[in-house]
Amino acid sequence: MRATVIHAPFDVRLEELPDPRIEGPGDAVVKVVASCICGSDLWPYRGDPPVKQPRPIGHEFVGIVQEVGFDVRTVKPGDFVVAPFVVSDGTCPHCLAGYQTACQNLVGYGQGKADGGQGEYVKLPYADGTLVATPEVPDDALVPSLLTLSDVMGTGWHAARSARVKAGDTVVVVGDGAVGLCGVLAASRMGAERVVALSRHEPRQKLAKEFGATDIISERGDAAKDAVLELTKGVGADAVLECVGTAQSMTTAFDVARPGATVGFVGVxxxxxxxxxxxxxxxxxxxxxxxxxxxxxxALMADVLSGAIDPGKVFDSELPLADVAEGYAAMHERRAIKVLLRP
Amino acid sequence: MRATVIHAPFDVRLEELPDPRIEGPGDAVVKVVASCICGSDLWPYRGDPPVKQPRPIGHEFVGIVQEVGFDVRTVKPGDFVVAPFVVSDGTCPHCLAGYQTACQNLVGYGQGKADGGQGEYVKLPYADGTLVATPEVPDDALVPSLLTLSDVMGTGWHAARSARVKAGDTVVVVGDGAVGLCGVLAASRMGAERVVALSRHEPRQKLAKEFGATDIISERGDAAKDAVLELTKGVGADAVLECVGTAQSMTTAFDVARPGATVGFVGVxxxxxxxxxxxxxxxxxxxxxxxxxxxxxxALMADVLSGAIDPGKVFDSELPLADVAEGYAAMHERRAIKVLLRP
Incomplete structure (x- = not known):
């Protein structure tokens, strides 16, 4: 099969790798329908941390189950599935408590036990604990929105939930990447009365408004703080979503939070x-x-299938998998918000 | 009147100060029935931060209202009142949201607008926003427990509430001072199934058990972490109360928290x-x-008056106000958990 391998900073290549096969009783092999490039993929792409040796990359994909191990109960060949960005066993105390990213048997894609996500096929263990199938194979038009549930929409949702957004709140979202935009959508869906997006980029401002932003602030730093305080009569935001992960974004997040608020952070x-x-x-x-x-x-899958949310709009570029290198370049240079790849 | 003044590290004195009088329409003058020494009073007592000039000290007291300004509605002369450790207006957005310690018109005791708490009388502004009266003058035996509502019991409660303790939880409390012990009581009252107190001091271990601790861990650092993990089958605590405020205590708090837990911190x-x-x-x-x-x-006053909680047990020493200097020394040297002072 063909799959994406990162060799060095600014050097990703589509290469021929061995076809995957079932090895354990909990495994599944998925034929990828669509995958995408994550903001977090750009860190190694930019050399932070350095790439020590070539390795498969990618951790967001949807596809059709091809084959499963004999112990897999919840998905079967022919099912359309969404894969979260890490593999989790689904049975340890942390998974059972709903924190699958802290699974005691956590597996990352492209690190040996599971293939990288930006390829034609992905073999992974713990299929029952990881994959979620749609009730039937969805219309192709829904694929982009379903694909966001792998990572960015779930992450934006987590930011809003961690920030304890509730109906009627004034929410500030710091960061206008795909995750920040999904955070706007999540806060709006949770009933926030006012959703303030911090963004300086016109196309992202426009999408933020489509996702429910009521106000856009294009200032940064102290000026952004002043603007939020003016909007809130000096009180500050009830909840803040920090969707970047830098020192500046975190400072801004705390600057605009009112006493008693929670900053929900999801940027690494x-x-x-x-x-x-x-x-x-x-x-x-x-x-x-x-x-x-x-x-x-x-729950988010049901919202996508019913048309209640359409997070797939974050994809402003679609490329054949063969052009994966161009996809990375476009995201690195901020020419694209998020790139969808079709094998 | 006589009131306590801090002059320099290890130098607190009971001195003669002018009798307070009503100055503004929202003021009250309270005749102190009992006051006490706070762990946070020990910071300036130890010279951190340095005492720049002599100033009245103390911020926890209960007493009888002597006189009120013409605009005061909720307390009247003769009422027995509990004073929280800061003065708040009760009307600003932050007070209305329940975060009175972030009041837009916050007043500290002993800094000019309100007298220090360790004296015979205290004048304060914003009486309606600050003081809470008991339905009738309580039995003297209840005074210690009511006095804890000024600070330590409310602070222990805040630690547990911030840590989102819920029924059935396993809760670890870091810190065996009066606040930590009240945190044990709070977690127990909130229905925690297992309350683990970290304490190396026998009298404090005993009181922690009276307050509902089910387990005592006397180790520190990595050994404390190992002990909690052993108790929880490798999972960690559902909620952690950090009631000290040092680098070591915060590290321990995070070390023992399970994924998804919240550390509730109240130590400065x-x-x-x-x-x-x-x-x-x-x-x-x-x-x-x-x-x-x-x-x-x-709510906590109702719990004290009904006998549901008895946080006054944290006072293991009672002194006449004249001996306030000995009270500070006893707490500094950890000869006393918490000292109650009677004018």
């Missing part, structure tokens, strides 16, 4: 220092982390 | 660095801060 932290004294003085909480997309999949 | 942070990568990886939240004791006062 890079150089972040938590302002513990501000947290203490103003009782601002911090919660979130690697999103347990598996936990949210059944 | 000193040199704490938040382990953001652990938080992200394991979805461990951090919430808490300066406790809005005013918000919890009505």
């Amino acid at each position: 932290p890079h150089g972040v220092e938590v302002p513990i004294s501000t947290m203490f003085r103003n009782n601002i909480g911090l919660a979130g982390g690697a999103a347990p997309c598996r936990a949210y999949l059944p | 942070p000193h040199g704490v660095e938040v382990p953001i990568s652990t938080m992200f990886r394991n979805n461990i939240g951090l919430a808490g801060g300066a406790a809005p004791c005013r918000a919890y006062l009505p």
